[in-house]
Amino acid sequence: MEMYVTNRTSRCSSEVIMVGEGGMSLRSKQRAAPSDGSHLQFSQYSASVMASSSALYSYRSEVIPSTSPVVSASISVTSLRKTSQRGEHGRVSGWLETMKAASPPRSARSKVGDLFRSKQLLEAQYMEWATKHPSALAIFDKLMEVAKGKQIVLFLDYDGTLAPIVEDPDEAYMSDAMRAAVKKVATLIPTAIISGRRSDKVYEFVQLPELFYAGSHGMDIVGPADGFTGLEADGLRSRDEKRKEAVCYQPASEFLPMINEVYKALEEHAKNILGAKVEHNKFCATVHFRRVEEENWQLLAQEVQRVVKRYPNLCVTQGRKVLEIRPSIQWDKGKAVNYFLQTLDLGNCNNILPVYIGDDRTDEDAFHVVNQKHNGYSILVSSAPKATSATYSLNNPSEVMEFLLRLVKRCQTFGEARV
Numbered sequence: 001m002e003m004y005v006t007n008r009t010s011r012c013s014s015e016v017i018m019v020g021e022g023g024m025s026l027r028s029k030q031r032a033a034p035s036d037g038s039h040l041q042f043s044q045y046s047a048s049v050m051a052s053s054s055a056l057y058s059y060r061s062e063v064i065p066s067t068s069p070v071v072s073a074s075i076s077v078t079s080l081r082k083t084s085q086r087g088e089h090g091r092v093s094g095w096l097e098t099m100k101a102a103s104p105p106r107s108a109r110s111k112v113g114d115l116f117r118s119k120q121l122l123e124a125q126y127m128e129w130a131t132k133h134p135s136a137l138a139i140f141d142k143l144m145e146v147a148k149g150k151q152i153v154l155f156l157d158y159d160g161t162l163a164p165i166v167e168d169p170d171e172a173y174m175s176d177a178m179r180a181a182v183k184k185v186a187t188l189i190p191t192a193i194i195s196g197r198r199s200d201k202v203y204e205f206v207q208l209p210e211l212f213y214a215g216s217h218g219m220d221i222v223g224p225a226d227g228f229t230g231l232e233a234d235g236l237r238s239r240d241e242k243r244k245e246a247v248c249y250q251p252a253s254e255f256l257p258m259i260n261e262v263y264k265a266l267e268e269h270a271k272n273i274l275g276a277k278v279e280h281n282k283f284c285a286t287v288h289f290r291r292v293e294e295e296n297w298q299l300l301a302q303e304v305q306r307v308v309k310r311y312p313n314l315c316v317t318q319g320r321k322v323l324e325i326r327p328s329i330q331w332d333k334g335k336a337v338n339y340f341l342q343t344l345d346l347g348n349c350n351n352i353l354p355v356y357i358g359d360d361r362t363d364e365d366a367f368h369v370v371n372q373k374h375n376g377y378s379i380l381v382s383s384a385p386k387a388t389s390a391t392y393s394l395n396n397p398s399e400v401m402e403f404l405l406r407l408v409k410r411c412q413t414f415g416e417a418r419v
């Protein structure tokens with residue numbers, strides 16, 4: 001099956017078909033909302049997506065910078081709402097078929113021989129994929145050679161990157177060892193966490209005032225004021241106690257009442273589906289499928305559709321066994337990366353090297369920006385072959401920690417992480 005994604009200019013129609021973890025797929029066609037009037041512009045991009053029946057998938061993408069000095073691209077704005085134009089049932093069925101193809105019934109998985117063969121197959125597929133996305137640990141010295149004399153700026157996703165994926169999103173704790181590694185690196189390199197969660201929730205997990213935070217997929221930014229350097233960041237406390245020194249950027253602030261309303265409606269609609277959970281991520285609402293029996297996924301997706309179609313200014317994006325309902329504005333994790341770089345006064349600096357580490361589809365926006373605009377390092381965290389524009393890979397959060405510690409050691413030895 002071959003799938004195409006196209007998107008041109010900031011006021012455009014886009015058609016996206018995606019296959020994700022557990023084979024979740026979604027197809028939609030929508031008109032993007034007008035620009036929010038910020039200094040950032042949407043660029044052109046095109047990509048093709050290919051997926052095999054075994055739910056292995058990959059895509060090639062290309063970003064064509066506009067003439068604007070600040071360019072970024074988005075790939076993930078999809079809408080279940082518009083799906084209804086093509087027939088909701090057909091679309092949801094297609095989505096479920098792909099999802100089930102990636103999760104064969106337990107009986108089929110239980111045979112030892114089958115398990116062994118599929119493990120071997122997966123390993124071979126991973127190795128092939130890893131030749132295209134080399135391990136950032138394996139080529140660490142080479143990466144650092146290129147970084148010599150450059151200001152590294154570090155961007156980290158949270159779930160699946162700093163903390164392992166778990167069943168209950170309220171229990172996605174990072175380890176103390178990871179916290180210590182992030183703390184060390186943040187004392188040497190300007191570091192920000194860009195998460196889909198609400199920023200206060202991420203801060204609750206991370207507990208490090210040394211960092212900058214952007215929650216709600218970059219729609220809730222706590223960053224440095226002009227002339228404020230990365231090493232002086234004071235986490236979320238800057239919001240209350242050091243307001244003068246911090247900048248809060250919330251490009252979707254007018255959507256807050258709407259998201260509150262949608263959250264309540266989703267909770268109401270999902271309450272009778274066993275295992276379903278709705279999370280309020282401030283500027284988006286996240287519906288969790290992970291603990292829902294597969295036979296109820298369709299029901300839950302239909303409930304989401306039912307709610308979202310009442311809100312023409314909202315759209316649905318996908319993550320790891322989640323559907324996320326968010327404002328249809330042109331803002332994403334990639335824009336948040338640019339925002340941080342600009343407020344750190346590094347946006348137009350040739351001497352910077354942004355490093356972005358993330359595991360999910362919404363991180364792809366940031367990978368694009370880091371690759372195309374800044375020639376930086378984009379690193380996907382994944383233990384399975386995955387569609388990505390990230391150049392490099394790390395297998396899991398433990399490898400992320402190892403990477404951070406090597407970065408620390410390297411900075412301490414050479415003192416070159418900051419210009």
Ligand SMILES: O=P(O)(O)OC[C@H]1O[C@H](O[C@H]2O[C@H](CO)[C@@H](O)[C@H](O)[C@H]2O)[C@H](O)[C@@H](O)[C@@H]1O
Nearest residue numbers: 158159165166167169172195196197286290320
């Ligand atoms: O951008 P991120 O920091 O990666 O946040 C994306 C979503 O992460 C969380 O959900 C994911 O992790 C959960 C805990 O491991 C897991 O149960 C869920 O299936 C994953 O999708 C978070 O709960 C969401 O709100 C974030 O949007």
